Amino acid sequence: MAGAPDYSDDVFFNEVDLDAHSAKTVESEAIEFFPTDYRIGRTKYIFVTGGVMSGVGKGVFSASLGHLLKHYGFTVSQIKIDGYLNQDAGTINPYRHGEVFVLEDGTECDMDLGTYERFLDDNLNRNNYITSGRVYRIILDKERRGEYLGRDVQVVPHVTGEIKNLIRTKAHEGPYDILVVEIGGTVGDIENIHFIEAAREMLYDEGRDNVMAVHVTQVPYNASAGELKTKPTQHSVKALLQLGIQPDIVVCRSAIPLNKSVRQKISLFCNIAEDRVVSSPDTDSIYRVPALLDRQETVQIVADKLNVNLPQRTDQRPEMFDIYLKYLSGSHPEIRIAITGKYTALHDSYVSILNALDHSKVAVGAEITTEWIDTTDFSSDQALDEGMLDGISGIIVPGGFGERGAEGKIRFIQYARENGLPFLGLCYGFQLAVVEFARDECGMLEAAHAEFDAETETPVIYLLPDQRKLTGMGATMRLGGHEVKVKVGTEAHRCYGSESAVERFRHRYEFNNQYRELIEHKGMVFSGMTPDEEIMQILEIPTHPFFVGTQFHPELTSRPYRPHPLFRGLVQAALTYAESAENRQVAMEAGQAE
Ligand code: GLN
Secondary structure (H helix, E strand, O other): OOOOOOOOOOHHHHHOOHHHHHHHHOOOOOOOOOOOOOOEOOEEEEEEEEOOOOOOOHHHHHHHHHHHHHHOOOOEEEEEEEOOOOOOOOOOOHHHHOOOEEOOOOOEEOOHHHHHHHHHOOOOOHHHEEEHHHHHHHHHHHHHOOOOOOOOOOHHHHHHHHHHHHHHHHHHHOOOOEEEEEEOOOOOOOOOHHHHHHHHHHHHHOOOOOEEEEEEEEOOEEOOOOEEOOHHHHHHHHHHHHOOOOOOEEEEEEOOOOOHHHHHHHHHHHOOOHHHEEEEEOOOOHHHHHHHHHHOOHHHHHHHHOOOOOOOOOOOOOOOOHHHHHHHOOOOOEEEEEEEEOOOOOHHHHHHHHHHHHHHHHHHOOEEEEEEEEOOOOOOOOOOOHHHHOOOOEEEEOOOOOOOOHHHHHHHHHHHHHHOOOEEEEOHHHHHHHHHHHHHHOOOOOOEEOOOOOOOOOEEEEEOHHHOOOOOOOOOOEEEEEEEEEOOOOHHHHHHOOOEEEEEEEEOEEEOHHHHHHHHHOOOEEEEEOOOOOOEEEEEOOOOOOEEEEOOOHHHHOEOOEOOHHHHHHHHHHHHHHHHHHHHHHHHHHHHHO
């Protein structure tokens, strides 16, 4: 009779008691890494990995995907994972790794979180950012508390388990419909291998309906052959397969759009349906990316894969970033804005400033070209080469640390103040504007900033009282969102249209109130401060067309649909300045012609 085979005589089954055997040798391997009340399937996960090379734009892709999913009506959040052993980005030099972004809760993190906040139009928190250092800190602390008693603590399951727990904690916090988790670096890096393993485990633990994988690669263009080359992508997907992950979507970054045959090749070699090979060619604006993904039905693919119904598309914003698309198709008067700084060679160090300018230029209707001025080699007695500022209609002095470049920045601030050139000083820029004003307008020739002259007798900027006893580095500055009380009738008040704002800070030094009376007497106004009026947070000079400094970083909270009011104020003032310079020029030429 046909049927189930009879194994009753099988030696293995008769002689070995499997349960008894396992009980004697090891305890259960199954360690649960779930937050309390966590329900599998409530949140769906999209893991984004990168291949071929770093810097292909995974951050912009992840943010665009988040934006798109939110636009369709899902509740969404995003996590950025970085492989390095730093616990956060607080001690990382922006010249090496790009800007340090600061969240409302004071977390110092990777600049990708800035892109997420701008695209999601949402405030993120500490749970949106995971580094190896943070994971290891949790594990080492637990081990010392005896929480793994009796066990050897291993990469699998403990490290991967803690990673899964952190990811699930963020999901549970919403709870969100979808969490986009971007794993930094490239597949094959030793640094991020435990994160990719955690993603693989989650694909299994939570099920294929609840977790999917997207791989973003670069498809190089071979100009002499006139074609896109798919081989690096094939290799990269194979590397991911070796780690146990079959991507569900491959996003191909390239100089030109993929054609059908390139899609077919990638489809065949990477086990992916042709319509799941998404083309992401270079564009003139990152704000085009969501619409570009939408045209390839990315959300439909995601919904299909994750087995969810597509919610109605929200109609509040008829087109994604429509104001940008409209702006890009028009023509606008051009203005040039100078940015001074140490890290001018690496624009990623100032990425939020560039974004804030972008938001404002769309709102104001101007084309902005940025000019970078490296102030590193200036000495205090060196005269300014004013030719450097020809054609410039606004100047930004950004945040910074240490002595290098400070005197140079002071020269540019002085020029802006004396010549009615619109100026915005950010954090260090605010502090240096005080030093310049004290020296030049208040007769305090030796006025200095304690950060570069600890011995000065006139420290107009000095260490915050809380900072004086601190010795450690990392997460020790005055960080995150704090309230600013805005003085009625000032430029700041005109810009904000409100008497209070929450702004993000990252500093150790502050204005020394001992000099407040003298400085205000000479015409500088502190138009923003803490509600208790202890810490000065915005300065301005009312007789100047636009001279504003902020102890906080307004660039961090500027959003595509809500440009930061002070950036907008600067751009508007720069446009007016440029137009009046043009009028002066026309008048002069007319005068000469007569
Ligand atoms: N170095 C200055 C301080 O610590 C300014 C910091 C900054 O520009 N973010 O206060």
